[in-house]
Amino acid sequence: MKFLLAFVIGGLICLIGQLVMDMTRASVTPAHVLVGYVTGGAILSALGLYQPLVNLAGAGATIPLSGFGHSLAQGAIKAVQTRGLLGAFAGGIEAAAVGVVAAVVFGYAAAVLFNPKD
């Protein structure tokens, strides 16, 4: 059941992105979509709306980039409770650190090791 929900919810989250790209002007590029998902995910998370989706769909909600926004927001919120204002600055990036650093390390390695294909 968890697998089916991951598939369906994850697919639906992506489908929304497709509709946004197809129905808006060409100036909405993949970069705009990704920025929108991170920001949107963080805001939904702060309003308490994203965690239920994660509980329901697991990776279906954490793998889309809105999930990245969710961990940023939750990290900041939790850190504020223990460390105050300093936590607001550190919490987000701490929670997302593994993903960000993995992206830099694996991204760098792939960019250096491979050549673009025609």
Next chain:
Amino acid sequence: MNENAGFNKQQQDVAEFQGLIDQVRPKHAYLKNAIMAFLVGGTICLIGQCILQIYTGQGLEQQQAQAATAATMVFLGAFLTGIGVYDQIGKYGGAGSIVPITGFANSIVAPAMEARREGYVFGVGAKMFTIAGPVLVYGFLISVLIGISFFLLR
């Protein structure tokens, strides 16, 4: 301008021409694109769920398992971009391959890989963040704003 004919950037000409383009321009295949985005995005998330189950099965607690899954998916996205497969998935999957974190990895590797001839600093180092940069900037900004809001509302 010709006296008899000519095309001006005047309101009327522009509006008329935009109407003409809308007639002759092929439309996006909305339904097909949406279905493909759903299937490809769903499949990527399903793979993520499998990896998540494996990590939790190994005894990692939820938070750690999620981070490890994200890192693994990033690795897969970067690797598939390197071997020239991810752009093919993207051609069919559209947002289904852009929105998942594998698409984030793709957006880091793709510009950096072909910028290698421009050097390791301005080429690879800088171009990795053409898309990832804005994502991180706005991600960090919003997380700090949310943190400060919760601090004030505490």
Next chain:
Amino acid sequence: MGEKVGRQSFRFANPPVVVAAANIVGPMEGQGPLGSQFDWVMSDLLFGEQTWERAESKMLRESAKLALHKSNWQPREIDYFLAGDLLNQIISASFAARGLEIPFLGLFGACSTFAEAIVVGSMLIDGGFGGRVLLACSSHHNTAERQFRFPLEQGVQRPPFAQWTVTGSGAMVLASSGTGPKVTMGTAGKVIDLGVSDPNNMGPAMAPAAADTLIAHFQDTGTDPSAYDLILSGDLGTVGSDALKELMRMHGYRLEENYQDGGLLIYDLAGQDVHAGGSGCGCSATVFTGAILNRLRDAQYRRVLLVATGALLSPTSSQQGETIPGIAQAVVIEA
């Protein structure tokens, strides 16, 4: 000496002769319907170089050398080398020129550059400023994608109306005398902008410029579309050529069977994944120096009107939300 005709057109007194031409194309263009008409089909897009940019410049240089070779002239016997391409600061053209030792005039008219070079080269010859001109234009799919759109390996969807930049270079030698088709007339285009801002939608951005130049040409010279065996637009693609036909119809000119578009000829639109057809400087340059020139030489065509169109945008102007100005240059070549 030639004369100005009407507002924008001109007629040459001693029409310059196309004495030789050559072209090089990429693998995809080689597999297209015109594949057999090209001189040299590259086996890959790197052309033995380290970067695509170097490959494009080499392609331009080699096509120019091949045209020279066919004309049996040495570089020092040529008065001017006119060339252009799509990359910033036209590096493909100027880097190719640095080995040729021919006085160089760099041109930029985006995808209209090939016709622009014919116009300028013919004026130089007919004006008596030289007897022999070498001209060349190139575009390369991968360098253009990098500069104008997205990295190659990025997983993005191309909209159904996007065009595919042709990998190819075409070169010609024009001379004051000799045997071959002649450049008899031309029309210099004005920059026209009807408010298209989507850089994926270049055909429609250029169509008004093509219509404006064509109408000016017909009015100035007192001709109409039926005066030509072929009216060839450079690279409007499906959407752009439909828009052009409609614009012409609105102004009382019908473009019928004798109208074709280079961007639609060079690829098999059903079988090759190119969406709305080809584009780029190399599109009109290779189609014209290949299939069209062959038919002029066979006298299958007696009179061809080439109207090459260019979209004068830059990545910066697009990001700043500017609309795309278009340009079209027309030349008449007669068998």
